[in-house]
Amino acid sequence: MGSNSADGDSDGQSSQERGRIRVSVNLVNVLASVLDDHNRPAPDLPREAFQLFEEGFEQKIEVFEQETQQPIDMALMVDASLSAHKEILFEQDSALRFLRQVLRKDDRASIFAISEDVHQLANYTGDFGQLQSALHRMPPGAGTSIYDGLLLGARTLERRGDDRRHVIVLITDGGETTSSTDFDAARKAAVRSGALLYTIVVRPVKNESGRNTAGEHALSAITDTMGGAMFYPDAITELDAIFDRINRELRTQYRLGYYPTPRGPANTYRSIEVRISTENAGTTNASATYQVRHRKTYLTGPQ
Numbered sequence: 001m002g003s004n005s006a007d008g009d010s011d012g013q014s015s016q017e018r019g020r021i022r023v024s025v026n027l028v029n030v031l032a033s034v035l036d037d038h039n040r041p042a043p044d045l046p047r048e049a050f051q052l053f054e055e056g057f058e059q060k061i062e063v064f065e066q067e068t069q070q071p072i073d074m075a076l077m078v079d080a081s082l083s084a085h086k087e088i089l090f091e092q093d094s095a096l097r098f099l100r101q102v103l104r105k106d107d108r109a110s111i112f113a114i115s116e117d118v119h120q121l122a123n124y125t126g127d128f129g130q131l132q133s134a135l136h137r138m139p140p141g142a143g144t145s146i147y148d149g150l151l152l153g154a155r156t157l158e159r160r161g162d163d164r165r166h167v168i169v170l171i172t173d174g175g176e177t178t179s180s181t182d183f184d185a186a187r188k189a190a191v192r193s194g195a196l197l198y199t200i201v202v203r204p205v206k207n208e209s210g211r212n213t214a215g216e217h218a219l220s221a222i223t224d225t226m227g228g229a230m231f232y233p234d235a236i237t238e239l240d241a242i243f244d245r246i247n248r249e250l251r252t253q254y255r256l257g258y259y260p261t262p263r264g265p266a267n268t269y270r271s272i273e274v275r276i277s278t279e280n281a282g283t284t285n286a287s288a289t290y291q292v293r294h295r296k297t298y299l300t301g302p303q
Helices: 002-026 080-084 088-102 128-136 146-158 183-193 214-226 236-251
Strands: 028-035 050-054 057-059 063-065 072-079 108-114 118-125 165-172 196-201 229-231 254-258 269-276 291-293 297-299
Touching (some): 028 269, 050 254, 072 080, 088 165, 088 236, 118 128, 118 146, 146 183, 165 236, 196 214, 196 236
Parallel strands (some): 072 108, 165 196, 196 229
Antiparallel strands (some): 028 254, 028 291, 050 057, 050 269, 063 254, 108 118
């Protein structure tokens, strides 16, 4: 009797496991930020307004959430070479104001300093005292290892679970100088984490001929792939407005989920495209246009 009971439990567990594995392996989540003609978030669009494609094949949207309440895990990465700037205190205080604004009860943030090495100064926490302390003990840095930072941040987020939104906010001067990781490895880790990347480039020199722009161009490519946005403030005082925009985007995001058909081979990049049909958007303005930002690709798991 006991033996039969154990067998029954085992079968039940294996069935549950199969269901869980199917959900975790097959379901692809896509976070979409939709902006209107004036670059403002466009909330309240219905499911019918969205079309989703993988490798050119239209997919059935199985999960649809307006203003998703999925908790956020955020890696806030600050280029420690900025510590030489006289505005560093404003940057730190602005970043803390942003964290206070964006983080809700179940959200967590971690602080990273990027120099020739990458230091995680605070583990993922909702404790603002810890986050503030970490921001204000940013060590001065000589080099800038952006690729190393993205790799480490992405890996910490990947371990945080698929039921949470992963976000990286990077404040940097855009100069990549000392990474041991290359562009492809950083991009692959970022894609695997499913994170959105918001990059704020604080440029000490406005004229392109006066600075190294290779890092900026690489960051632009990774940011576009990950579905975030690049910002180039002309003055440090613009940081608050940029952080406010990121906050509004995160709070008006749509979450779309689908089971890929056909399913791609193991360990391959698959392209994603999300389109908005203005006919089905429920707007009275027939000429309305929408810009959709979302991750452009994902990496299939082992099969």
